[in-house]
Amino acid sequence: MSDQSPQLGEIGHAGDDMVVPFQAEGLDVRGRAVQIGPLLNTILDRHDYPEPVARLLAETVTLTVLLGTSLKFEGKLIVQTQGDGPVDMLVADFTTPDSMRAYARFDEQLLAEAVARGALEPQDLLGKGILAFTIDQGKSMQRYQGIVELNGASLEEIAKAYFRQSEQIPTEVRLAAAQLYAMDEDGGRTHQWRAGGVVVQFLPESPERIRTQDLPGGDVPDEIDDVFEMEEDEDWQEARALMETIADDELVDPQVSSERLLYRLFHERGVRVFDPIPVRDNCSCSRERIKSVLEGFEAEEVAESIEDGKITVKCEFCSKSYEFDPDEVGG
Template identity: 35%
Template sequence: MSAALDTTQRFLFDDQDVRGEIATLEHSYQDILSRHPYPEPVKVLLGEMLAAAVLLSTTLKFDGLLILQARSSGPVSTLMVECSSDQEVRGIARYDDNVQSSQALHELMPGGVLAITIDPENGQRYQGIVSLEGTTLAEALNGYFATSEQLPTRFRLQADGRKARGFLLQALPADRVTDPEARAIAWEHLTVLAASLTPEEQLALDNETILHRLFHQEAVRLFTPRPVRFHCSCSAERSGNALISLGREDAMALLAEREGEIEIDCQFCNQRYLFDAAALETLFDRAAEQAQRLH
């Protein structure tokens, strides 16, 4: 199956200090949804989270992982999405039987918090947390950027269980336009135009048509799209390392409790990793050998 429909594409305004990004997820979105029997409202929220994570990853210059996580005491207790700097995504949701199709974000996740975590391969891990306020995830993210010291940013997110789309506008440091009042007027003008995009148009139209529909009187440059794909970073090695962290004695005790076979399931993709007594012995022998070499 081709991944051509799963992309993120940057655009720039030649006469303004503003950039944008449009993310489209279809096959990757379906790959993630196929792992769990989510109800429709959860499919929608998860799709919006996936699109948001892809958009956020494009605003950062780093090699590593961006983690977008929402938690609440409501019907949807957890939404968690990861997007790598290569735009590889995975996601999961936790919910109860009280999810109703007519509920808005504040009803599905009342009193929720939204955490954005940057986990670079080299460098310090960073996390920002904000209350999950607003009727949509896009509103919550807009509020996050409005209360932070980062550049003005606007999100528009849509998902319908089949396709997820994300649209972002972000102000850039003063370069082409240096007058603060002129910059504020230009930003207001572009965000008002962006707000006229309907949910139906966002899900149905291609990127070029969206930009022409919104900004046909502006000088806009559209860059080459980059692929987005579903990828789960779980592995037998990582599962084995989790058992090693228990220690040999506790791992063997767990093996006895599980009647000779430990099963570790990946919550994201449902992949199962099985470890019997021989596999555990091999794991701990190798770990011991590696520890000796290090010393």
């Protein structure tokens, strides 16, 4: 980040599907903010997910975009949930520098039962399981994976738990998604999905200022929990308090741009924004890639995949289908 970057008010608004990096120098925090519109609609409309599923996937996409655009190397970030609830899997895959894809898997009957009971909170839909963050730097590099339990009331809270347990940098996250409705020229009702998010991290020059409260082990007696309490840095306390003032409506409102929100939050502390990073819907699947996977199948596996004299593979992310003659893959 350059000292020549403009202050808010000196530039225009980035708009939808653009991640806005920022720095509040007075609080020693850096972060990224985003509002997602067309990208999200393309992904969700492609699959026509039920509203509860779409909302969860929208927040997962937002979290992945915020974190993926911070990668300083060529590679990808995969954010994935696996649980025993009606929505048993969410996958969001960001490939540098700007490609995003995502899909959800759910059980229609279990979801209908949950809707009938009014059990629509994330913990109800995801159930017990894990949230995994995987960083893939390519074939020559080892993958890194961090895992946290699905034990929060929202993806936002689960992500905070991950950063608290796995990272050395104090981090705060806000996420929101909403389905907005409008009337078209013919008087019909149209809808549009929007999502937004902000992630902020405490990065003071003096490393001893980074103090976080340790997580007690499960075998520690309740009466000595106060041993783990630690006073946080005052600047980080202020940054966290400001983040808590963000309303869900502000994150998804097209009239409240990322820059406008950041100005409201941090202008008294000298907030500075940097060049926005575009993100787009772009699936990395291809006929060549799928063929190479099929070529690794044993003969029996190839035979089991043949239907009506051909092998058909559908990409879960973009819903594109690829057809192969069995002879193409050694069948």
